[in-house]
Amino acid sequence: MSSTPRVRRSLSDIQHDYDQGNKTELENLVRAWKGIKELPANDPNSFFTLGGLHGEPFRDQGKTDPNWWGGYCQHGTVLFPSWHRAYLWRLEEALRSIPGCQDVTLPFWDECSDESREKGLPSALTQEFFVLDGKRIENPLRSFVFPKAIVDEVKGTPIIYSKPEGYETVRYPLSGLVGTEADRIATKLHNSRFPNHVQNVKYLNDNISTWLSGKIKIGGKWRGEVFSRFESCLDAPTYTLFSNTTSTAASNASAPAGTHYVSLEEPHNFMHLAVGGFDYPGQGDSSAIPGANGDMGENETAGLDPIFFFHHCFIDYVFWTWQRRQGATDEFSIDAKDPGASYYKPDGVQPPAGAAGLDPNAILGLQTTLDPFVKxxxxxxxxxxxxxxxxxxxxxxxxxxxxxYAQRTKQALFMAGAVQPEGKTLRVSRINRGKIRGSFLISAYATVDGKREYLGTRPILSRWHVEGCMNCQTHLEATATFKLPLNANNTAIDESGIEVEVQTRDTVLKRPSGAGLLASGNAAAATAAPTEVPFKLETF
Incomplete structure (x- = not known):
């Protein structure tokens, strides 16, 4: 290893250099990506191989057996930040293996920058063509054409997410759902409405900008929702709480008033869904472009869109920022008793012995292998x-x-602003991911001083059928918590005015205002027939 560390820069800064005539760094980055995408599909450095380590194509026994891991990705566990850190390192090594690209370093898409909030993606990730060595080539950072088909073969599950050889990854506002004949017909009709690439990039950037700029009222002040989530995760007091949504969900369910932890995984999910086909909630029509279904929006193929790695490079930058802020650059610990450190289901059911080579009794820790990556x-x-x-x-x-925020003395704006009296907490639970096709959003609203107010959204990055992934099966329940505001006179709001919506790929499941389904304190929450309200609400 060189004594001088290489520097992962913001992609926008590299593009600015290019626009000013300093073209080498961006050109070599494009050259490296072009190189790994052109390698044979079975080459260990090929993008098809590396992108597929996240989800599909499933491999070994997991190709057909739902009791095995569907891909290698760690979501909802304490390994989420470190597994993806190793993943980025492996992809970067592949990029540097291309002749002439030995100095290439993976940049990050700076999602919290003013430029991203105002304009969306750097154009290097969206432009259709790029001039390299005097030749006009298709931009390898924009999409990926599958050199082989991906076929869903997990037994006992619908073959929904198969994709043929020659399939090209898509982003909002397009759809990439082509697994069945009905899906192919619907997708062809949907995509025919969006034939103009330039206009589609505008739709995408507008959607991302809206997500990044969308606001909720926190402590009586309007804050950028996604930005405030990134801010808040930096104040997670332990690596365990910082690392994943399972750990923070368990903690927030019993946290004292005024305490609400945010994990790195939560704002990470927001941007997957913004690129992958969901409109920002709370803007009137909750689905401005129904039918959008980009690859980044589902765990099966997210890793096969090049933007995945620029997004996750930013997530790793946030991880390193948290480490510097918390004084954890050389060591941190994992709470072995935390639910995020186990593959057990909440009902105590274990993964099958030997599933994906796992010990069903294992507790995840610093020495757990980050499969399949090797040093x-x-x-x-x-x-x-x-x-x-x-x-x-x-x-x-x-x-x-x-x-x-890397300095421990720097207080996050979110924390500094949250000094007003806190209301109660709303908890949404009993949402079964196994009954929902694909990723979804949990959004909450309330009547405050006579007006309907948006309380925020929790993004759930999921799969089209979680039956095909044991990691998903051990994290079937999706939950969300929201801080309830107070009225202008610092009195509690009327809980009958609370509304919750679960926006799925297919529909919007609602618990309407005044439905009378809330329970307070420790009392058992009222329940309704599954056809009426497919989730539980409670306040505490």
Whole structure:
């Protein structure tokens, strides 16, 4: 490893250099991506191989057996930040293996920058063509054409998410759902409404900008919802709570008044769904472009859209920012008793013995292997091997939008603003991911001082059928908590004015205002027939 760490810069800064005539860095990045995409599909450095490690194509026994892992990705566990850190390192090594690209370093899409909030994506990720070595080529950062078909073969599940050889990944506002004849017909009709690439990029950037700029009222002040989530996760007091949604959901369910933890995984999910086909809630029509279904929006194929790695490079930058803020650049610990450190289901059912090579009794910790990644010496990666990115992995991050928060003395604006009296907490639970096709949003509203007010959204990044992934099966329940505001005179709002919507790919499931389905305190929540309200609400 070189004594001088390489620098992962903001893609916008690299593009600015290119526009000013300093073209080498962006050109070499494009050259490297072009190279790994053109490798044979079975080459270990090919983008098809590496992008497929996240979800499909499933492999080994997991190809057909739903009791095995559907892909390798760690979601809802304490390994979420470290597994993806190792994933980025492996992809970067592949990029650097292309002749002439040995100095290439993966940039990050700075999602919290003013530029992203105002304009959306850097154009290097969306432009249709790129001039490289005097030749006009298709931009390899925009999409990926499958060199082989991906076929859903998991037994006992509908074959929904198969995609043929020659399929090209899509983003909002397009649809990529082509697994069945009915889906192909619907997708062809949907995409025919969006034939203009330039206009589609505008739709995409407008949607991303809306997500990044969308606001909720926190502590009596309007805050950017996604930005405030990134801010808040930086104040998670432990790595366990910072790392994943399972841990924070369990903690928030019993946290004292005024305490609400946000994990890195939550704002991460927002941007997957913004690129992958969901409109920002709370804007009147909750689905301005119904039928949009981009690959980034589902775990099966998210890793096969190049933008995945620029997004996750930012997530790793946030991870490193948290480490610097919390003084955890050389060590941190994992709470072995936390539900995010186990593959057990909430009902106590374990994964089958040997599923995906897993020990069903294992507790996830710093020495748990981050399969399938191995270090340069051929030994398996563990979280302990990638805590300090500079000393252990040989890279650092360049200037980014959250740098000010890397200092422990810098108080996040979100925390500084939340000084007004707190209302109760609304908890939404008993949402069964197994009964919902694909990813979805949980949004809450309330009547405050006679006006309907948007309380926020929790994004759930999921799969089209979680039956095909044991990790998903051990995290079937989706939950969300929302801080309830007070009226202008600091009195509690009328809970009958609370509304919750679950926006799925197919429909919007609602619990309307005045339905009388809330229970307060420790009392058992009232329930309704599944056809009426498919979730439980309670306040505390």
């Amino acid at each position: 340069a010496d051929g030994k398996p990666f563990t979280t302990a091997d990638c805590i300090n990115i500079e000393k252990q992995l040989g890279y650092v991050y360049g200037k980014g939008s959250l740098d000010a």
